[in-house]
Amino acid sequence: RPAPTAQAASAACYVSVVVDIPARALSEPFTYAVSGDLVDGVKVGATVLVSFARRMAAGYVIACAGTPDGLAGAESLDPSSIKPVRAVLAEPAFSEQSVAVARWLSQTYVAPLSECLRLFLPPGHTPRVRRLEDGTYEVERASVQEVHQRVVALTEEGRAFVPPERAVRQRQLVEALACGPVTTSELNALYGGMSATVKALERRGVVTVEERRAWRGCDASTTLSSASGAAPAQLTAGQRRALSAIEHARGLGRGDVVVVDGVTGSGKTEVYLAAIERVLAEGKSACVLVPEISLTAQTVGRFRSRFGDAVAIFHSRLSAGERLDQWDMVHAGVARVVVGARSALFCPFRDLGLIVIDEEHEHTYKQGQSPRYHARELAAYMASLYGCPLVLGSATPSFESLARCAAGSFGGVSWTRVEMPERPAGATLPRIVIADLRREFARGSRSMFSKPLLDGLMRVVERREKAVLLHNRRGFAPFLMCRECGCVPTCDHCSTALTYHERTHTLECHTCGAVHPVRPYPAPGSACPRCGSRYLAKMGMGTQQIEDALRSLLPPDVAVIRMDADSTKAKGSHQRLLEEFDAAECAVLLGTQMIAKGLDFPEVTLVGVVMADYALKMPDFRASERAFALLEQVSGRAGRGERAGEVVIQTYLPDDPVIRAVAAHDRSLFVPADLAQRAELGYPPYVRLVNVVCRGKDRNVTERYVEALAEKIRAIASQEHRVAPAGASGLSAALAADSTERPQVLGPTTCVIERAKDRFRFHVMVKCPVGYDISRVLSRALSEVGARRDVSVSVDVDAYDL
Ligand code: ADP
Ligand code: ZN
Ligand code: ZN
Numbered sequence: 001r002p003a004p005t006a007q008a009a010s011a012a013c014y015v016s017v018v019v020d021i022p023a024r025a026l027s028e029p030f031t032y033a034v035s036g037d038l039v040d041g042v043k044v045g046a047t048v049l050v051s052f053a054r055r056m057a058a059g060y061v062i063a064c065a066g067t068p069d070g071l072a073g074a075e076s077l078d079p080s081s082i083k084p085v086r087a088v089l090a091e092p093a094f095s096e097q098s099v100a101v102a103r104w105l106s107q108t109y110v111a112p113l114s115e116c117l118r119l120f121l122p123p124g125h126t127p128r129v130r131r132l133e134d135g136t137y138e139v140e141r142a143s144v145q146e147v148h149q150r151v152v153a154l155t156e157e158g159r160a161f162v163p164p165e166r167a168v169r170q171r172q173l174v175e176a177l178a179c180g181p182v183t184t185s186e187l188n189a190l191y192g193g194m195s196a197t198v199k200a201l202e203r204r205g206v207v208t209v210e211e212r213r214a215w216r217g218c219d220a221s222t223t224l225s226s227a228s229g230a231a232p233a234q235l236t237a238g239q240r241r242a243l244s245a246i247e248h249a250r251g252l253g254r255g256d257v258v259v260v261d262g263v264t265g266s267g268k269t270e271v272y273l274a275a276i277e278r279v280l281a282e283g284k285s286a287c288v289l290v291p292e293i294s295l296t297a298q299t300v301g302r303f304r305s306r307f308g309d310a311v312a313i314f315h316s317r318l319s320a321g322e323r324l325d326q327w328d329m330v331h332a333g334v335a336r337v338v339v340g341a342r343s344a345l346f347c348p349f350r351d352l353g354l355i356v357i358d359e360e361h362e363h364t365y366k367q368g369q370s371p372r373y374h375a376r377e378l379a380a381y382m383a384s385l386y387g388c389p390l391v392l393g394s395a396t397p398s399f400e401s402l403a404r405c406a407a408g409s410f411g412g413v414s415w416t417r418v419e420m421p422e423r424p425a426g427a428t429l430p431r432i433v434i435a436d437l438r439r440e441f442a443r444g445s446r447s448m449f450s451k452p453l454l455d456g457l458m459r460v461v462e463r464r465e466k467a468v469l470l471h472n473r474r475g476f477a478p479f480l481m482c483r484e485c486g487c488v489p490t491c492d493h494c495s496t497a498l499t500y501h502e503r504t505h506t507l508e509c510h511t512c513g514a515v516h517p518v519r520p521y522p523a524p525g526s527a528c529p530r531c532g533s534r535y536l537a538k539m540g541m542g543t544q545q546i547e548d549a550l551r552s553l554l555p556p557d558v559a560v561i562r563m564d565a566d567s568t569k570a571k572g573s574h575q576r577l578l579e580e581f582d583a584a585e586c587a588v589l590l591g592t593q594m595i596a597k598g599l600d601f602p603e604v605t606l607v608g609v610v611m612a613d614y615a616l617k618m619p620d621f622r623a624s625e626r627a628f629a630l631l632e633q634v635s636g637r638a639g640r641g642e643r644a645g646e647v648v649i650q651t652y653l654p655d656d657p658v659i660r661a662v663a664a665h666d667r668s669l670f671v672p673a674d675l676a677q678r679a680e681l682g683y684p685p686y687v688r689l690v691n692v693v694c695r696g697k698d699r700n701v702t703e704r705y706v707e708a709l710a711e712k713i714r715a716i717a718s719q720e721h722r723v724a725p726a727g728a729s730g731l732s733a734a735l736a737a738d739s740t741e742r743p744q745v746l747g748p749t750t751c752v753i754e755r756a757k758d759r760f761r762f763h764v765m766v767k768c769p770v771g772y773d774i775s776r777v778l779s780r781a782l783s784e785v786g787a788r789r790d791v792s793v794s795v796d797v798d799a800y801d802l
Pocket of ligand 3: 491492493
């Protein structure tokens with residue numbers, strides 16, 4: 001219950017509080033006074049009870065000062081008008097540095113500060129304030145209980161204790177404790193009721209019993225680990241180069257970035273482990289992000305076996321209690337290495353000495369809900385704040401990282417790329433075969449499997465091996481393609497594939513929409529605009545169709561396992577299907593992009609990509625970058641055992657630079673040209689791309705709203721002068737080929753998915769110079785247009801899925 005209203009005049013100090021009312025998005029802190037009896041508990045990071053807009057609410061303390069003058073925005077307040085803090089609801093959960101991070105998130109991604117601060121709270125600790133009937137207030141808290149356990153250990157004298165021959169229980173106990181302390185529950189599980197014996201020996205001073213906090217969530221992850229913790233006898237030359245670059249960056253203490261650009265299996269994980277070892281030796285902590293824990297169990301296991309109990313692990317399958325305990329382990333300083341998904345960055349680190357992002361190109365690092373942050377950008381900001389290096393590892397680094405490394409610096413720190421082109425044991429990369437579907441078509445084949453893929457499958461059947469077939473439909477939108485020449489109609493302005501709309505027989509650009517004069521392409525069956533062929537067909541077959549074709553093609557004793565969104569709906573089905581594949585003698589695993597990574601089955605000798613063009617022709621300027629990463633990843637699934645692997649990529653576009661680059665294992669065949677095109681057309685990493693999506697049940701209302709919003713953004717952006725780049729000097733100076741000084745507003749237009757969950761979706765895209773303060777323009781535009789109940793707006797800065 002809150003304390004009675006304190007007299008503001010007798011305040012011991014003043015605080016800035018960000019009030020957290022779930023239904024309202026608040027960013028502005030308000031000033032409150034703290035009375036003498038509360039002053040000990042009110043610190044930065046604490047959750048407090050305050051009155052706000054004639055109700056009681058929870059809020060987070062982000063600053064303290066002896067007088068109002070010491071708080072930003074409170075200088076001119078009359079102390080007697082300042083309302084008091086009513087009570088302390090929770091101990092500090094975050095530090096002043098975390099407040100800086102939350103502010104940065106809020107500003108960069110146009111998200112309420114209250115929402116950004118909430119990310120730092122321990123799991124289950126979101127306080128809600130409830131008004132009771134008698135007019136007083138109570139704080140509800142999602143209750144997650146701490147668990148304690150009793151730990152039995154031998155005392156100094158106890159080590160010399162020899163139980164009498166006949167005292168069997170005592171002998172068992174002393175034996176069990178010889179190697180170290182054991183919990184009472186473990187003892188009971190091992191030997192049955194042991195409490196009487198423990199008590200007896202405790203009385204005699206042989207053992208001690210201590211109550212300790214139990215850390216849930218640790219045991220579950222050790223079962224994932226089959227990996228050994230031993231470091232290799234000698235690091236490769238590439239590993240030594242990477243490690244010394246990281247050490248150099250650590251020495252500078254500025255938050256420099258090291259991109260470890262190493263082919264799959266080149267030993268990147270080993271580099272992280274070695275670097276973290278040194279960070280721990282200095283008493284600091286480290287944070288390692290992995291794209292998806294369930295797919296990287298082996299990697300996680302290696303951290304556990306190398307660093308033991310010093311590792312906290314965060315993944316989506318933890319229960320609330322486990323999550324809380326892992327968080328507390330970091331808070332208490334018990335765990336100094338954190339391995340987890342992007343949200344692991346919000347752990348209560350002490351003295352962060354290194355941040356690692358593995359597979360940094362992965363799109364899972366971009367958060368889909370507000371605040372829509374990108375873990376790479378957040379980590380880069382945190383690295384500079386903490387003065388520790390950021391290590392980005394990948395076999396296919398993101399174009400953002402490649403461009404920044406090419407420029408040498410970004411955001412005031414250096415970006416260095418270290419290549420690791422070889423695998424330690426000299427293991428070979430698989431042979432890549434490109435199957436030209438145009439030629440198959442000309443030959444009269446109407447099958448979805450080309451000759452090379454058929455031959456490969458038959459060889460697998462004959463030798464009783466396994467094959468993986470990828471049918472990628474991620475971000476897929478139907479498009480038209482000429483089956484004779486491979487031509488795909490693309491937008492003149494955006495150079496992305498035009499999306500085919502069956503209902504209206506139109507092709508639309510979902511980037512620029514109305515701005516672009518849509519070319520009146522004919523419906524399927526009409527002539528190809530390039531070669532005049534009549535075989536202009538809609539592309540878009542499903543995994544089910546391919547499964548049927550496979551089953552009728554292969555002998556019945558070959559297991560065909562389909563893994564896609566439909567077949568993995570049930571909990572645990574993903575794992576079950578993989579086990580089925582593992583157990584089968586001869587099998588084909590057919591799946592969407594979810595099979596591209598993490599799979600490590602030595603019997604897989606063939607990887608087939610049914611239709612690489614789906615990835616190449618996504619209506620997205622990142623299509624080539626993503627296609628390359630996907631094809632490289634999936635190729636890495638072949639030939640991991642003794643037997644050599646083969647990869648067959650089916651395509652109508654064998655001359656596409658991405659296909660050529662994959663075939664030659666040479667990224668330079670497409671990256672420079674693609675980057676040059678992005679610079680010319682004004683795409684990231686040379687501009688920042690902001691996607692503003694409006695959703696509403698009423699089509700007209702939503703459309704009118706998005707039009708008004710777009711107009712407003714245009715108007716404000718044209719008034720505003722270019723804001724000085726905030727710490728983005730490197731890239732904008734060295735790379736901004738497109739010298740647009742002002743944001744460019746594209747659209748509005750319908751989204752690629754025009755209607756979802758009964759809501760119509762429209763979007764406006766804003767391209768702005770790197771370092772331009774676009775969030776200010778957007779915040780102003782949003783507040784001037786005003787919110788509508790029936791239209792929801794989401795702002796996605798550095799958008800990925802358009
Ligand atoms: P990546 O993370 O780049 O895919 P890993 O670190 O998983 O690569 O290493 C691939 C394999 O090579 C692992 O089995 C690892 O134990 C082994 N390895 C890594 N570094 C060395 C080394 N210096 N000497 C021998 N084996 C190594
Ligand atoms: Zn054609
Ligand atoms: Zn366009």
